[in-house]
Amino acid sequence: MLDQTDAATLAMNDALGADAQYFEYTSSANPIGAKLISRVPYRTFHASLYDSGPTRIVPLDLSAELGCAAPATGPALAAHFVRIVAGEQTEFAPNATSLLFYAIDGSGIASQGDIRFAFAKGDFFTMPGGAPVRVTADSAADSTTRLYYVNDAPLLAYLGVSASVARFTPTLYPAARAEEALRKVSGAPGASQRNRVSILLGNARFPQTRTVTHSLWAMFGVVAPNTMQKPHRHQSIALDFISACQPGCYTLVGTELDEHGQIVKPQRVDWEPGMAFVTPPGYWHAHFNESGENGYVIPIQDAGLQTYLRSLDIRFAH
Template identity: 35%
Template sequence: MTPPAVIKETVLPADKTVVKKQKIANGHGKASAAAADSQAAVTVLNDENVNTPDARIYEYVSACNPDMPPIPALAHPPELHASGPTRVIAFDLSAHMGVDYEATSPNLLAAYVRVLRGESIETQACATSQAFYVIRGQGKSTSTEHSLQVTYKEGDLFVMPHAAGPILHEAEEDLALYWVTDAPLLKYLGVAPNVKTFEPTVFRKDVLVAHVTEKNTKTLTPTLWSLLNLLPRHTHQPPHRYCPPLPPSHPATSCLCGLRLIDRPAHRFLPRRHNSVALDLAVRAAPHGVYTLMGPELGEDGWVKDPIRLDWATGGSFVTPPGWWHSHHNDSEEDAWVLPMQDAGLYTHMRSLDIRFSKANKWPRIE
């Protein structure tokens, strides 16, 4: 048996000791492979009275809930992808949240991808999950890394696992995509993915619409959760189902979350809140009368207190902050559809989604 390599330590003053790894010959006179990396200097702290500069200690009660910039309730209007050159238009709220990388929420980044007919553009993200919803147009996307090309048209949705290389999007007619990734989460952690946790998956519009009544649906990817949500005319506050934790054997991406709403004129449903952030895409809405009311508190009547109102615009998106109570409303003569993208896949795995529903027993007068 080859004797183990020996690392020789040179001791310097206690506050900063440098260890030099030296190649020591083994019993056969050959350098051991374990010590092949030569002269690498490392810092050793071997004095119990010396702390590193970053060692900080805080009193628990005053520090356990740090003062952080809130996640704003803002909209990303559809006019951004309706005109102009081929480009990516990020829904970047990093300045609001105090981070130095693009982000719409702490864990997710949403963007529009606009591609003019006959043109192409590449997108690239250091992310475990990427979701693309076709807002408008027809085209194809190619991932050389995954040896995959997806053709699609309006209303289709496809998801991609991590990829080191770009995805090429080509437009057969003017194209607009809603692109959501978990890149900000990886930026925060300082990591890059190296394992493919699911296979590239395509959901066709016809299949999505045909299965909006499906029960027991799971998460879209390990981090992303979504549902295609119908808000019928003259209805208020569609309910949605809590997605249960996935069993260990589940592939995590076999089904898109979807729940069709009870289609009863003038029926209203109660507000709810959850810890995940929702990046909602208004797939279709009448020009007036479709909106979301949201705020951090409920009033005594069980409805959102002093709510912020965000009106839906077809092809536009908006943020529902985490923990905020919110209710959706459709006072128009047309059915409306919304596609929320959330980081609820992550919260579901952690058993911390904490979805709650208001217990109001009276319907308020909504102007």
């Protein structure tokens, strides 16, 4: 006969095992192939979502398709369009470690704690999580500010953690310096033969990954007139924003290459200024410009995290 202590132990063991499950390996090791978890979907978000109207934050939300807490544009990232009417203010206070902003139009003041700085069209800036960020649009009547904004809140929601330590300080990347760096790269010998003509925004605190924050990667790239940039792929999701283009710029996306290094049965995404689109992780993608002017693309990815995990697995078509 069990004594009371033994009975209590067995009851506790039963309770602790209530959630335990055991799966056969080959049927469960690939949850995407087994359709247990969804793939990251293709999706395009147009500038009409934030071109007019009142001050607001517009989540580019795919949480229903991804099966994760809203808002989420990818399993680890949430992208947003932001519109701030002249003289008005918006606060950002996600449970995130990294907030990245690109100023599409307008100008204003960004602040976090005791740090306060001005930004203008074309600037990038990053803020650490853990404290609210406030952005105020300039008060001139025609100075409505529009931003593209990405954070890593979905990653923290999945991990069940809260941001408590700032891994970097607010950092500003002025448009003039980023554009000059891109011009230098574009004019370098052999630039036209590179898979991408781009710069990566970095932060001195992350020398191992050379990324804009410890979790985020931000690229500023150009596709010259009447050129194409060959396919490449990586295991990080890409949240691509088009800052400027003319009709005739587009991206092809697909899962496989043929023997000539071309994407098989690609999905075509025609570029429009101010739009954003999702390039799923692991998919081949190539950029084309059949117009007479430069096209500019800004991919923001969770490649800071993927690079640190040694899992980015970036590959280039030959």
